[in-house]
Amino acid sequence: MSSNSQLTLSVNGNHVTVEVPADEALVHTLRDRLGLRSVRPTCGLGICGTCTVQLDGVVVSSCLLLTVQVSGRSIRTSEGLTNDDGSLSRVQQAFVDNGAYQCAYCIPGMVMTVEACFAESPNASVEEVREYLAGNLCRCGTYVSILEAVTELVKGERE
């Protein structure tokens, strides 16, 4: 049991106020309190990447962060990557176009990571994005299609 703290977060551009116990991980606040399904606890150890979110623009494991640690900060989840008109982001669209999903439980985390990699280095090579994705695991083994989506994005960036 923990004493609850009331705090404010920016989630996908919206300010939200939540009351959470000190030992609640961010993944549970996002998923269970705010209904953001794309954020999924799988390993609980920061290894698999299915709970990946962007914290002030950098990717983090929301299972290894307490919500109280990120009070006042800005969080983006996969749901928040889509454009205002509801259309998919460039990276999301490349995943759809290349069939880069199977059961897709890991895919929102993959997309978050690819977005962050390009934000950090817009001219990243396919090999660099691949290294960056090393901590996002996919049990269906969709890696080949994911790299095809990444290749398309890298080409598009250069054109």
Place this chain on the structure above:
Amino acid sequence: MTTSADTLVRRARVLGVSLPMPDAADRVVGTLEYTVDHSVEGMVHARLVRSPYPHARIIDVDVSGALAEDGVLRVVTGADIETAVEIPNPFFGLTRRDQAPLAIGKVRYVGDPVALVVAETPQTARAGAESVLVDYDELAYVVDPKDALVPDAPVLHDEWPGNECGEWRLDRGDVDGAMSNATHLFEATYTSPMANAVPFEPHVAIAVWVDDFLEVWTATQWPSAVRGELAHMFDIDPGKVQVRVFPLGGGYGAKSQLKIEPVVAAAARMMGRPVRLELDRDEVFLTTGKHPARMNIRTAVDAEGRFIAREIDLLYNGGAYAVVTPKAVAQGLLRSIGPYRFPNIRIRSRGVYTNTIPSGSFRGAMTNQAAFAYESHADEIAAGLGIDPYELRERNLLEDGDLFASGQVMHDIHFRELLQDVAKVIGWGKERASPAGKAIGKGLAVIIKTTPPGTRSEVRVEVHADGQVLVHTNSVDMGQGVLGTLAQLTAHHLGVDIEKVRVRDPDSSTFDSMTAGSRTTFVADHAIGEACESIRRQAAEIVAGRSYGSDPGTTPDYEEIMREASITALIGEGVYQSTPSDALSNPLDVKGEVADHWHQGAVAVEVAVDVETGKVEILRCHGAAWAGRVVNPIRARQQSEGSIIFGMGPALFEEVIFVDGQVSNPNLSDYMIPSIVDVPINLTSSSLESPDPDADIHGVGEMTIPAVAPAIANAIARATGARVRDLPMTAERVLRAILGEPE
């Protein structure tokens, strides 16, 4: 009316096209609903209390501490279930009803559920579970199947003396005679440990009772099995049990059979409230795993490298409960033979109970373990005789018209094409020079998998007045995109636009044996074809004089026909029932028709071995599957390539490790799965097709996985001269083999 030319164009478009899954955007964004996302009004949350002991008598379960926790509603124990009037049959199981929702009397493995704490919130249920005190009387336990077979070994189930969990034999020809006259004899033993399928979405289920009706939302691959067993458990008509399944966040066999559904349904029944249970990651590890296996092979070979006789002894570890083991070891027998001709062959395949996690289905089940053995063995024979491994396989591969070891005449056999395909892509015969400190080598493997006869699948296709087509099946989408694939098949058979077809998530309104064993596409094609043909016939009867049979040249305008006849829907039902066979009627004499058709696959790899550390890097990999016809190329490719990637883990480093009878690595830090950088960039696959437009569609979900480990083992051996016969082929094992240092 649609012209025949239009129809032909449309039909050409719908099959063999890489259509996206209908819910692709939701999958990528993360808005797709899985079972884990689902909630039901008024539901309460459950948490299991599990045994810390591998084998112990339950003396007492003290639930007072848990009930004292604020918010804990009820604690259910095995004893409660045993005596509950609402649960007339507390034991379940698809082969032997030897398992209770919560252990009754004794626990049989570390992790065996002992009690279920139900509370208002998951957190409270967790706290309550920590407060349940169980008094145990420890019993002697057994982990190794060989130890479980000795005369005074601890017995897990009194009803099954000697820990027997299935034994099957096959004996054809004169093995002893052939062996005694053989020019060359080879013998070796190969082992595979338990591995976990690691579906990312954990096991999760919600049970809701309304009077005598049970609705279960569960992440299962086998909704029909869940329905049947739950109906038996509560002694109600199966029609009163509805099993609802969302797309799965991964299955790979781990969500086959029954897992947590019985305990959730029992608790919901006893409490009169909807109950939800979601497992933690470590509990997923404790729930099921790949059968550990030990396979000994003796082979007699003539001077030309032809296999004259083979003797196989297979021992599978079934774990604490039978689940599917007694039947699975029969498939284990059939899948141990490999794609080769054996004039004389004798096989014994046994399953045994031990105090470990109950073994169950796993992607490539009962084929992975055997293929690692027989394909490694093939290369060992080739090396012993100084014959090229490709050539040795060529001389022994089964062909159309050959007799399988069971005596069945084989058709639709394509091993040579598969072998040629992978050898060509990998550049077989062209060896690369190894850089300093590395040894580079290539390896091949070819596999066969039986598809069990006697399975059944039902579909119902409805064409509505507005032209929309609704397909009811009990096939589960677990990432293979089956709903899209079945829509493509329906559009093809009906001759309508794919956009009009929607395949519903499973809801028990139709029966399907399982979504497993790479059987769905094959059987659904037959069942959907039949349903669509029935609709075409109905249309033809309405518009008398016309023929709308299966001729693709004539597709009716269903909307117009229904409008003219003033009917709201055309409904067609189709069943695929494969011919039952008596091949398995006598466990000690397996013979006859053992497969509906034959799954066939091959893999070739090139590896670089660091000779100082034993670390294996896969440089190049190509897999090939016999597809017959491809419905959706990207999905087929992802099955073959995903299967290869999935197979790399258990080949190189995945192993569920037992220390003192307990799993020491039930998490993704200590149990690692392959990452994107563990996979070669150069990973490709072929789905080989028949020129015949009516050729059988073969499933491709598991055609490459069994060949991965032996292909790697063979490449390591060709690179270094060192043979590893135990999985996983960890860097340490490879180094020990190179240095000749036993474990």
Place this chain on the structure above:
Amino acid sequence: MLIEEAFSVDAPRAEVVRFLLDVPRMGACVPGVEDLHRVDDARYEATLVVRVGPIQARFRGDVSIDATGAPDTIVASASGRDSTTGSVAQVRFFADLVESEDGSTEIRSASDVTIRGRLGQFGSGVVASTAREMVKTFAQCAGQEIGGVAPSASRSSNTQGIAPVVARGVLSWLREIWSRIFRRRGQVRSRDE
């Protein structure tokens, strides 16, 4: 996990036996033992505090001694439960006492340590090393208490693949002995505060 530790003490065997059967005195040599008190002649209750970095487990349970083999052998068993980490620890201790002509006694001990539950799943290597350290500390302390020499050799092994065959043999033999001596119930029952 089997931990073997052999050490010599500069005292006759009878004195070593006296030490080992004097549970409060012997228990004082086990690092982390608190609240040791007697239940009956053969049974004591105690708390064992084990610390691995920030993790602190308090195993509450009991200790039983079997002296029927004395003075050749002493067998003891302890088990306890920790509520913080939801873990159960069991130690089965077996000591073979060999008196030398010079009046010293060699104690050949084998401890079969099993940690079940969350702590057992936390880095098996770390837990094994911690247990090995504890046995070594005990041996040193016991040596000093009885008035003797430092330990001569120690070895630990897991019961999984890496264990030498001989150690596995010892382990199954030991477990058989225990199953005969300690056929009793209530291994993990211990009320928490």
Place this chain on the structure above:
Amino acid sequence: MTRFVEPRDLQEACAILADDEWGNKVISGGTALVLMMRQGLIAPSTLVSIGRIDDLDGIRKDDSRITIGARTTHTAIAASAEVQRWLPSLADACSRVGNVRVRNVGTLGGNLAEADYAADPPTVLVGLDALCHVIGPHGARVLPVADLATGFYTTSLGPGEIITGVSVLIDEHRVSVYEKYVSRSSEDRPCVGVSATARYDGTSLDQLNVVVGAAVAVPRRFDEVTASALGGTLDETARRDIAAAIGEAIDPIEDARGSAWYRRKVTAVLVKRALERVSR
């Protein structure tokens, strides 16, 4: 009841920590602490965040030393031009910790305070003779990083003490490398990590530190082995002898990443490879 507090200065943080040595824990990035909480291994009564305390962040260089604040993330260290220029082996080790998400959040101070044996940066820092800056209820002190970890997950930090930073002497004549070996997936933690740090006077070896980490409870230096090579040229024979001697001398842990036998073998190989990279 877990409490979360965010003191504004170090004195206050130290005082809260000293209140309850076992119950109160410092939280920085939290990657290790939250993980242990979630695994049900610890249940702290108070989490003392150092997130709002000034001057714990960032990398500073003066004439003789580079100082890295305790709250600096692995990502920031790996990306720092100063660290890449002057301490390339540390940049390399930090760039290979866990995955990108862990590096973005996990801090150097947290890494050292956790004293996880399967870590990368400590092995390099010990080889670089790095100093650890600590503050506690009784004031500040400095100790070698080599003296910080005392066992598995255990440090010599006293009650209420907090790591504030790490500093390393700049030395243009020093060459330092890190060899990391993972035995399973790319995402595994190290089975063995070896750092080698050499300093030359012309072609003659002036100083040599070899440190082995991840295979043992705390990073271990082998000055007694490497001493024999000083004054020489670190030729192939010298490298081979040192590698073999360290492989013999080490007493490795056994776990799922490898047996003691295997870790000995790999340690010798990694030492050899590290020495090749620092030889002239």
